Amino acid sequence: MAETATATAKRTVKFIITRRETPDSAPYTEEFDIPYRPNMNVISALMEIQRNPVKADGTKTTPVVWESNCLEEVCGACSMVINGKPRQACSALIDNLEQPIRVAPMTTFPVVRDLVINRERMFNALKRVKAWIPIDGTYDLGPGPRMAESKRQWAYELSKCMTCGVCLEACPNVNDRSSFIGPAPISQVRLFNAHPTGEMNAHERLEALMTDGGIEGCGNSQNCVRSCPKGIPLTTSIAAINKDTTKHMFKRWLGM
Amino acid sequence: MSGNSFLPRKIHSLLGVIPLGLFFIEHALTNYSAFEGGQEGFKDSVEFLHSLPLIFFLELFLIWLPILFHGVYGLYLAFTSNLNVGRFNYGRNWAFALQRISGVFTFIFVIWHVWQTRVQVALGNTTNEEIGQHMHDIVTQPGFFILYFVAVIAATFHFANGLWAFLVSWGITIGPRAQKVSSRICMGIFVIVAVLFILSLFAFRGDEFASASAAIGSLSSAVLG
Known part of the structure; x- marks a missing residue:
């Protein structure tokens, strides 16, 4: 038992992380050898670098900056490119990843620093397509119409969107030469137009998607799904x- | 609709099928008559087309203007797309990338092809009756044969895959099952139409088009000149 523990302690995980100091500065990579622990994920590896910011060659560096909240793949904050694929760092288990593990920010979004990106465009997109149910009135509007259970079931799947930005990173038509809004907000229009009360304003959401950078930007590469x-x-x-x-x-x- | 790309994108998608897709099928069938009916069959098909009333306006509104819009707007669409098949090596993403590559290639080829055939007829360097021999002279040159061979495959892929995308973009095939079935049908169309074009390319290489039309050619030059 003790021998296994020492053997585990000696094992390391190799990381190659793409970093940058400021939004406009040039990106560079740094390598890290992180002590292996069972069941660790990319976030716990980044926490280890935070505790002990030493590179693979033994020199000290600044801790790698990243964003995370829920640690259970429901908030979307820790999206980054791990071994070439955009995904959440919290659900990226080290045991399932090929080494060296390459971690980089999702550059479809403005990079703030290291792995921190600014996903503001996604929230602006939700405002643009009015991804909410308007229920306010000057008097009590009473209960709204009921939603059929069969409809609720598929609509629930759409409500799982956490605006993580992975679909925009994967989409070849979301780039700085195109104003395409991206897949996520289009799916949210479908969600809120499916709602019996939301449906009353369906045309407003559709018209938002029929303006420049709307749904016509989709080129059917289907990387998003x-x-x-x-x-x-x-x-x-x-x-x-x-x-x-x-x-x-x-x-x-x-x-x- | 003030200054937005929704309408042009929809028109681009529609024009690709109607009229350009229909014209493309017609072109494949006319060429195929060279394989099926030889020199005479092809001549009859060409004569039938050119005997249609208001042929100039049919060409203008059903072929030239739609190709110009579809091609120029398509170049813009290709320019605004990234190709990321390296990172996302999926079948549909390859189709997305090939749609743009084949589109740009086909547009350049079509400009060349129209210059080499239709414009030469307009300039009087060849005639509709001699177009079979004219094609024989072109595709018996190995370089042009390879160009035409690759171009018909690119154009046919662009048409068939574009048909699949049209069905999605107009909201006809919605679920994954519908899109899978339509993609199989469209790839079937790709194979059939590509075979029609390739067979006719080989037919144009045949001696029949050389000798028979050479005889007609010398006859017409004798009559004309």
């Missing part, structure tokens, strides 16, 4: 909203 950590049927949402925006376009033309 393959990358979504919550398994949200993003391409089904996009196609469904394609149908709704197409119908809305004809209705507007015909004045219906």
Whole structure:
């Protein structure tokens, strides 16, 4: 038992981390050898670097900066590119990763420092498409219409979106030459348009997606649905909203 | 709709199928008549097309203007896309990348092809009756044969995969099952139409198009000149 413990303590995990000091400074990589512990994830490895910021060559460095909150893959804060794929660092278990483990920020978003990115565009997108249910009135509006259970079941899957940004990082059409809003907010339009009260303002959300940088930016690469950590049927949402925006376009033309 | 890309993107998608997709199928069938009916069959097909009333306006509104819009807007779309198949090595992502690559290649080829055929007819360097021999002279040159061979495959892929994307973009195939079935059908269309074009390329290489049309060519030059 004691021998196993020493053997485990000697094992290290190799990390190659892409860092940068400021939003505008050039990125560089640093290597770390981190003592292995059973069941560790990328976050606990980053915590180890925070405790002991020493590189693989033995020289001291600044601790690597990252963001995380829930540590159970529901908040979306710790999204980063791990071994080439965007995903959450908290659910990236070291035992399941090929070494050396390459960690880099999701550069589709502005990088603040090291692995910290600014996902503000995702929250702006939710505001733009009005991803909420308006229930306020000057008097009590009473209870809204009920939602069918069968509909609630698939809508619930869409509500799992944590605005983590992985689908935008995977999408080849989200880049600095395009204003495409990205897959996540399109799926949220489907969610809020499915809601019996939200449906009353369905046209406002559809019209938001029919403006520049809206749903027409989708090129059907379908990387989003393959990358979504919550398994949200993003391409089904996009196609469904394609149908709704197409119908809305004809209705507007015909004045219906 | 003030200054937005929703409408142009929709028009781009529609034009790719109607009229350009329909014209593309028609082109494949006309060429295939060279394989099926030889020199005479092809000549009849070309004559039928050019006997259509208002042929100039049909060409203008069903072919030239749609190709111009679809091609130029398509170049813009290709420019605004990243290709990330290295990081995301998935089948549909490859189709996405190839759609853009084949689109740009096909557009450049089409400009060349129109110059080499339709414009030469307009300039009087060849005629609709001699177009079979004209094609024979082109595709018997190995360089041009390879160019045409690759171009018909690229163009057919772009058409078939574009048809799949059209069905998604207009909200016709929504769920993963519908999109899977339609992708199989579209890849079937890709194979069939590509075979039609390739067979006709080989048909144009045949001696029949050389000798028979050479005879017609010398006859017409004798008559004309």
